[in-house]
Amino acid sequence: MRQGKSMDSSALLRLRGVVKKFGDFTALKGVDLDIVEGEFFTIVGPSGSGKSTLIRLLVGMDELTEGSIWLRDGRIDETPANLRPTCMVFQSLALFPHMTVGQNIEFPLKLRKEAPAARRARAEELLDLLRLPRSYYDKRISQCSGGERQRVALARALAFDPEILFFDEPLSALDYRLRKTLEKELKDLHARTGKTFVYITHSLEEAMVMSDRIAIMKEGHFEQIAVADEIYSAPVSRFVAEFMGEVNLFGLRADDAGLITSDILKIRAGVAVDNLDPGGHGLLMVRPEYVRFAGGERAFDFTLTGTLHGEYALGSRIQYEIETTGGMVTVEKLREDRLNASEGEQVTIGFDSAVTHFIREAT
Numbered sequence: 001m002r003q004g005k006s007m008d009s010s011a012l013l014r015l016r017g018v019v020k021k022f023g024d025f026t027a028l029k030g031v032d033l034d035i036v037e038g039e040f041f042t043i044v045g046p047s048g049s050g051k052s053t054l055i056r057l058l059v060g061m062d063e064l065t066e067g068s069i070w071l072r073d074g075r076i077d078e079t080p081a082n083l084r085p086t087c088m089v090f091q092s093l094a095l096f097p098h099m100t101v102g103q104n105i106e107f108p109l110k111l112r113k114e115a116p117a118a119r120r121a122r123a124e125e126l127l128d129l130l131r132l133p134r135s136y137y138d139k140r141i142s143q144c145s146g147g148e149r150q151r152v153a154l155a156r157a158l159a160f161d162p163e164i165l166f167f168d169e170p171l172s173a174l175d176y177r178l179r180k181t182l183e184k185e186l187k188d189l190h191a192r193t194g195k196t197f198v199y200i201t202h203s204l205e206e207a208m209v210m211s212d213r214i215a216i217m218k219e220g221h222f223e224q225i226a227v228a229d230e231i232y233s234a235p236v237s238r239f240v241a242e243f244m245g246e247v248n249l250f251g252l253r254a255d256d257a258g259l260i261t262s263d264i265l266k267i268r269a270g271v272a273v274d275n276l277d278p279g280g281h282g283l284l285m286v287r288p289e290y291v292r293f294a295g296g297e298r299a300f301d302f303t304l305t306g307t308l309h310g311e312y313a314l315g316s317r318i319q320y321e322i323e324t325t326g327g328m329v330t331v332e333k334l335r336e337d338r339l340n341a342s343e344g345e346q347v348t349i350g351f352d353s354a355v356t357h358f359i360r361e362a363t
């Protein structure tokens with residue numbers, strides 16, 4: 001595992017060797033993590049990778065099998081959920097539909113026996129923060145739209161003024177347009193409140209839009225933790241590379257003299273690849289937007305030839321699939337740079353070492 005930023009001991013939330021077993025099944029395999037105060041930290045991973053299990057431990061809804069969780073200097077993994085005042089889960093579907101917006105937002109404050117006037121003042125402050133009209137105070141949840149309900153749920157989660165907000169796939173049930181709007185609102189809310197957000201999603205796009213750092217989870221462990229750009233451009237494994245969107249991967253090896261060879265790519269003499277040592281091997285990654293159609297004078301470090309198999313319009317971009325002896329290669333172009341070729345035609349594609357990333361494999 002690789003950390004994108006160096007972590008100091010001032011992490012707000014720290015996990016050390018966290019293991020969670022359900023009978024014989026190990027859902028979390030020794031997780032270490034440092035979350036910095038004020039960051040928007042997102043955990044992404046396929047369904048079943050252990051994301052919800054981890055968040056349940058963090059908020060105290062379940063117990064660890066091994067390891068420890070620290071909030072600043074204090075251990076909190078043995079503190080019951082209701083005594084962890086810094087932690088709240090944002091669950092949009094857990095609103096009380098028969099109650100008003102105001103009653104929902106004030107619910108946690110009522111549990112803590114705050115006076116009605118103070119509760120109301122706080123609720124109005126939160127309506128302002130979430131950009132909902134104050135008149136919504138008396139509106140029933142059942143009369144609110146999906147987007148408004150999400151904002152009420154957020155206001156309720158913020159009622160206690162928690163230091164950390166935890167989110168477990170809050171937008172996954174919403175339609176595309178609303179999801180896109182709320183992604184931006186959440187990012188904006190994060191900036192306005194300065195709070196620490198720990199967010200779980202299986203959608204990489206969502207993670208990319210909002211997060212300061214992203215952790216990629218696979219089968220109960222973190223495969224990589226880094227800023228979004230680094231995860232996209234320098235994944236540590238095939239799993240991360242493929243999880244982070246469309247990608248082309250080519251096997252490369254270097255002989256003992258350092259000469260680089262590939263079964264598929266034609267390599268220009270003298271081309272060097274970062275991190276590929278003599279005798280080593282691994283995967284050369286190039287994202288579709290960096291692959292060019294060759295032709296004319298331009299020589300590339302890596303070239304290959306194939307048959308144009310398909311062309312797909314993706315709004316502002318066009319995606320091409322090229323069938324090669326090494327499998328399908330994906331190329332992406334802006335619409336204005338559309339290729340003048342038809343399906344079944346032979347094409348040569350190329351790219352330079354500078355736009356690649358090499359994933360070293362253990363020898």
Ligand code: ADP
Binds near residue numbers: 025045049051052054
């Ligand atoms: P995610 O949120 O990433 O989709 P979960 O954390 O919910 O995944 O689940 C991770 C794994 O742990 C899954 O294989 C799931 O079946 C298993 N699991 C989760 N909760 C329990 C439980 N209470 N008992 C047994 N297995 C569980």
Ligand code: MG
Binds near residue numbers: 051
């Ligand atoms: Mg889950």
